[in-house]
Amino acid sequence: MAERQDIHDLSSSEFLEKVHSFEVWFQSVEGYLSGLEYGHAENAVDDPMTDVDRERLISVLCNYCVGETAALEGASGLIRIAPNRLAKIFLSTQVVDEGRHLEVLLHRMSDLGVADPEGEIARRASPSLVAFKRRLLELVDFGDWEAAILAQNVILEALEFAVFRRHAETADRITSEVLYGIVKDERRHIGFGENELGRRLRATPRLSTRLLAVKRELDHLVLDALETTARSIGVDVGERETLARMYLESVRRLGLEG
Ligand SMILES: [Fe+2]
Ligand SMILES: [Fe+2]
Numbered sequence: 366m367a368e369r370q371d372i373h374d375l376s377s378s379e380f381l382e383k384v385h386s387f388e389v390w391f392q393s394v395e396g397y398l399s400g401l402e403y404g405h406a407e408n409a410v411d412d413p414m415t416d417v418d419r420e421r422l423i424s425v426l427c428n429y430c431v432g433e434t435a436a437l438e439g440a441s442g443l444i445r446i447a448p449n450r451l452a453k454i455f456l457s458t459q460v461v462d463e464g465r466h467l468e469v470l471l472h473r474m475s476d477l478g479v480a481d482p483e484g485e486i487a488r489r490a491s492p493s494l495v496a497f498k499r500r501l502l503e504l505v506d507f508g509d510w511e512a513a514i515l516a517q518n519v520i521l522e523a524l525e526f527a528v529f530r531r532h533a534e535t536a537d538r539i540t541s542e543v544l545y546g547i548v549k550d551e552r553r554h555i556g557f558g559e560n561e562l563g564r565r566l567r568a569t570p571r572l573s574t575r576l577l578a579v580k581r582e583l584d585h586l587v588l589d590a591l592e593t594t595a596r597s598i599g600v601d602v603g604e605r606e607t608l609a610r611m612y613l614e615s616v617r618r619l620g621l622e623g
Contacts, residue, residue: 383454385557393553394462397546404469404543411476412537419477422540425532427489428590430470430482432525435498436554437463439517442505446513455557459518462550469543475538475605493589497521500583511565511572512579515621518558521579522613524587526551527608532598555615562619577621587612 383389401407414422439544440459447453474482501521503514526548533544588609595605 381451385451387458391457402470404546405459405539409539411539421597422446423477423479424489426470426474427486428462428491428494428594430486431490431494431498433463433467435501437467439501439505443513445507446510459554466547472483473543477619489599491593495501497586514558514561515576515579516583518554519584519616520587522555523612524591529592580616580621
């Protein structure tokens with residue numbers, strides 16, 4: 366079938382057209398979302414959980430909701446300033462993904478007995494993550510395409526990818542299934558960010574100075590949010606440093622160091 370042509374055989378413009386499409390998006394998500402209910406097996410029942418564990422999980426989910434809301438609002442705002450139509454189409458698939466992530470996380474909180482998710486998120490959100498969200502949306506509002514893509518599709522996505530994947534390994538069954546589904550989408554979003562910025566940095570090397578300044582500004586917020594969340598999901602000091610290195614490595618891959 367022509368649609369199944371090996372993506373690596375495509376020219377670079379054909380590659381971009383294919384990857385930035387609802388066709389590829391749908392083929393990607395139908396494999397792991399069909400038959401699920403709010404991101405997990407239908408009628409799944411929670412394992413017993415202590416009150417302390419439930420409270421800790423709710424706080425972590427509140428922070429995940431801040432990150433997902435940042436990505437949802439950021440991706441939708443970026444559609445307007447995207448430099449071409451293929452990027453707009455990709456971002457519209459990301460908006461759908463981020464809206465779904467937010468929905469399944471809010472639903473998970475209601476499963477855990479949270480009656481007022483908005484109130485809990487406002488009470489429990491990490492100030493660093495809230496500051497990161499505010500700065501990301503400022504970059505979007507300012508129309509700075511490269512800086513906003515760095516903040517959202519590389520930095521925020523790398524943070525979420527590292528933390529969600531680690532949390533999924535030890536979380537209760539339902540939370541774990543929800544997170545593994547989200548991680549699969551975040552991998553696609555990081556791919557877009559790395560491809561978009563990689564091409565621009567090769568074409569305009571001096572761009573790296575400006576992006577490095579944005580990275581330096583955001584690093585401490587990201588690393589503080591990572592530290593707080595990783596501690597809440599039971600990650601010890603040594604492994605928290607590994608997670609922080611994973612995050613830093615994803616930015617370093619673009620050649621942005623320092
Ligand atoms: Fe997300
Ligand atoms: Fe994402």
